[in-house]
Amino acid sequence: MKNEAPFILEWIAYHKAIGAKHFLVYTNDCSDNTNEILDRLAELGLVTRVANPWDPTSRKKPQHVALADAMQQPAYQAADWVLTIDVDEFVNIHVGDGRFADLFKAAGDPNVISFTWKFFGNGGVADYEDRPITEQFTACAPEFIPKPRLGWGFKSMLHKSAPYTKIGVHRPLKIDDEENISQVRWVNGSGRVMPEMLLTNNGWRSTKRSLGYRMATLNHYVLRSADSFLVKRDRGRINHTEQDQGIDYWARRNYASETDARMHNRAPMMRAELYALMADAKLASLHAEAVQWHKAKIADLKSRPEYAALYENLTEVARPDAIYLTKLEDQPEAGTPADVHIPEPEALLLSPDQIAAKIQLLKEMVQGKIRVADLRSREAELGVSMDVSDLAQKMQQTPRVAPAATPQKPTAARVVKVAPVAPNPSDQQRLDHAPIWLPKAPDTTAPAAGDPRFTDMRAHAAQRAGFFWESDENALFFEPFGKRLVVTFDNIHVVQQKEGQRWPWGYKLLSQTLGCSVLGVIGSKRNWFRSHFVHDSFDHLRDSGFFDQFDEVLFYGASMGAYGALTYSQCAPGAKVFAIAPQTTLDRRLLPDDDRWGWTARLDWDDRYADAAEATHLADDMVVLYDPYFEPDVQQVDRLKGDNIRKLRMPFFGHQLPQALVNMGILKPILSEIFEGRLTAQRFYQLLRARRDLPRFQHDLLMKAEEKNHPKLAIQVCEYTLKKRDAKNIRNSLDRLRADLAKAEG
Incomplete structure (x- = not known):
């Protein structure tokens, strides 16, 4: 001192x-x-x-x-x-x-x-x-x-x-x-x-x-x-x-x-x-x-x-807010003024001309050319503003967690900490964590012989000091990694896999890459989680205060899994939700036209957690991803109402959105940025630009352009596609479209 x-x-x-x-x-x-x-x-x-x-x-x-x-x-x-x-x-x-x-x-x-x-x-x-x-x-x-x-x-x-x-x-x-x-x-x-x-x-x-x-x-x-x-x-x-x-x-x-x-x-x-x-x-x-x-x-x-x-x-002398300066701490300061940049997501909200004008103004300010008294007039000349009063909202990345009372831990709970394990190349990115306490299993857990596809999960949960609860139709797998929790739900295609060992949907990405604790809701039958076991398990987790010990909770799933994520998120008030191509219900009394999975009409839609549209009000932020041209999903998504729901459109992918996200390489950044509270609509659509290189998107966009009678757009799609890959069917379509356009313009 x-x-x-x-x-x-x-x-x-x-x-x-x-x-x-x-x-x-x-x-x-x-x-x-x-x-x-x-x-x-x-x-x-x-x-x-x-x-x-x-x-x-x-x-x-x-x-x-x-x-x-x-x-x-x-x-x-x-x-x-x-x-x-x-x-x-x-x-x-x-x-x-x-x-x-x-x-x-x-x-x-x-x-x-x-x-x-x-x-x-x-x-x-x-x-x-x-x-x-x-x-x-x-x-x-x-x-x-x-x-x-x-x-x-x-x-x-x-x-x-x-x-x-x-x-x-x-x-x-x-x-x-x-x-x-x-x-x-x-x-x-x-x-x-x-x-x-x-x-x-x-x-x-x-x-x-x-x-x-x-x-x-x-x-x-x-x-x-x-x-x-x-x-x-x-x-x-x-x-x-x-x-x-x-x-x-x-x-x-x-x-x-x-x-x-x-x-x-x-x-x-x-x-x-x-x-x-x-x-x-x-x-x-x-x-x-x-x-x-x-x-x-x-x-x-x-x-x-x-x-x-x-x-x-x-x-x-007017100086820019430090948020616009890029020089690092270990660079010498004397005689080397900082460079400037416009951070995202502000940059995504500006046009290229506005960005250029603001960069010019920032550089003039760094060089000390503008007095405080002259700043407003210079802003007006360039058509930009240096007001940073709302930048906090644009730049905010720390999630808001709804306040909750400190839970009373049940007497049967046990405090655990992940034990050290031998180094494994696949485990290099895993996180240790502060102690996480585990509730006892609900009374409806069935000690049956168990599904053989779950053998590895049972052993892994025990090794990692988690839990594995199982019934004849569903199971819950929990592995503690840290104070971020993802609750992930199986989709129907995973449930239909009859051979091999099962893991929660997205398990490797969520645990080993993102370093999150994982609560996987597993299906051994295609029951849309309409079972007393699943209802009782979430009631029990909610009432025991299990979710309250985590800094952040994200419910995540696609299709059937998205239904689970939406409806059970009410058990963790203040949680975030990422629902991909979701259903809100398959109760024919509410949606008589959605008969894609006929057997679901026989499920019990009168018990708890039946309608996801009534379960969204307690979430902090719900991101719902869907194809606006796929009518069955549109009917489902239209039922979701609330200021905390953000509906992001992903056209021309039908109901197969999850695999498209993986193929584009954007699923990881989307999940990370939802967790961190910084996935804006502008950021999402920037990431979605990667779809232009997917053959499925190129094909569907071409079909839609022809269906809507936009031949010039269809030709542009063909030309762009052929720059990326040699596709005989696309080349034939381009020749036909050019001939048809020449004939029409005659």
Whole structure:
């Protein structure tokens, strides 16, 4: 810590309020009274201050030296938990009352927790005020910013039970005995277990796979006011002592595309601790002295031409939101201004001309050519806007999870954790997870001999500490991988397979590729899940609170499976649904014309879960995919009503949509983006462009063009197809169409 005196008491008060017991602080050649404030806090029993033993002539970094020394300090050795953060970083906990104890409980008692940064920008604040930082600054980065990944750095909290032998700036390091890796219970800010590869490497930036904000965020107030930024620059960077904190540093961290004021909910308990600290007369006097020093330093810096120019640049020159800048953290800052880009999905909403105009404006802003006062007129000239007030909604990627009461776990439940298994090439992408508890089987489970096609599933569920419930007509297979759950339902074609071993529909993609826990609803008969066993199983899972322990739940299926996904999703309020070519019911009293599967008229359509059209209101987001020209499916989809239902059209594929998605290679991104809450209609139709290279689509589009008497369109389809592949029937059709068109135009 260096020259941070006016900000210390808020930081101490806040973290003390959420459960911190002691603060070990290293200082570096302070000019203000940082040392004096910390020494007084030490006298009050809250702080241990140590002068950093770093030698400026060495090649070591100051923080690394301090952390190595910290491990020898009694305060460190006596601690149960250790968190390494700076005075501009605040842990924002979103569960319970916002305290560390609430987080530990909600995350399943891990021994390492990583908090991903959320950068808070300047928000147009020029003047320094002696007021809590957490109350002044609410403009911030969106949670999903994979490029540049500077904003996805994380800091970690380490429990003494974890087998790491070294602490780093961002994460624990070094496990002497690799056999102790199994003792690591490392979760992210959503309580989800971190990817296994992170347990032993030195990575400190989140990826799409390891990102998590649901339970906790590390608010990083990296800029503060323009006034205070001058002091920050004068102080210099702690680890990167050779790098200047100038306008490029400012621009790449100045986010304002989202507003996050959740810290205001913690203000009362923070202020209670702050008032208690300020009740100490000596501490109050030292804080007042710190404020005056800070103000005097600001005035002194502004009197210098270099800093006056920087201040003018910060406050009067229009700069783009950092979301539009692409330079990465490890690139040198001096003299290499960031490049610009327009992130999706905003780019998908703009025409090519609008994109070009906005890129031009962004580059002019990066180059410092536009004053704040002139920005609106320049926007009008180019016909674009730099307003980022709605960017948060466009860029938002963290799913919204409906609040639910904490379930009471049934007495027969057992807590399990996946046991380590021998490495297997097919298992390289699997995730470990926080403990998941299992309910006992419902009373309707039939202990029959069982379907021989399910033998491998039974054994695998037992090996992986899951469960396998079975009746004469259906089965439920559960394998725990992590805090994301996909509930997947068989379709009729899978059920009809008489030989070979069965697995839940989409199992390999969902578990091994996407790293999700899987609850597979299996059919041994074509009964559309109209059985007491399936009804009772979902009643039981719902009532036991099984679904509530997962961060995100997705119900997924096609045709018969899509019916199951739609109708049983009501058992997990707040879940997402991806239904492909669904039925809502096959009750002839409701849909007399849908007789594609005649035997279904004999099924029981009077019992529970009979009509999916009545079961959609509890879902957070339902994505329904169908062919608008395939009338039987259109009749089914038309029955689905609600603001939470998004119907996406996939024409000319009939009822065979799932295989088409696989053939196009777009099923994985669609599933991932539904889970992450970022599959917009524009994004879906962008992915769907891959259909142009599918022979089935080319053929059906050609037939439809001829049916609608559009010969020129039909010729275009033939010409495009022949550029991609040599098809004799298409070439013959092209010759015929050209001849017919020439004759008609005569």
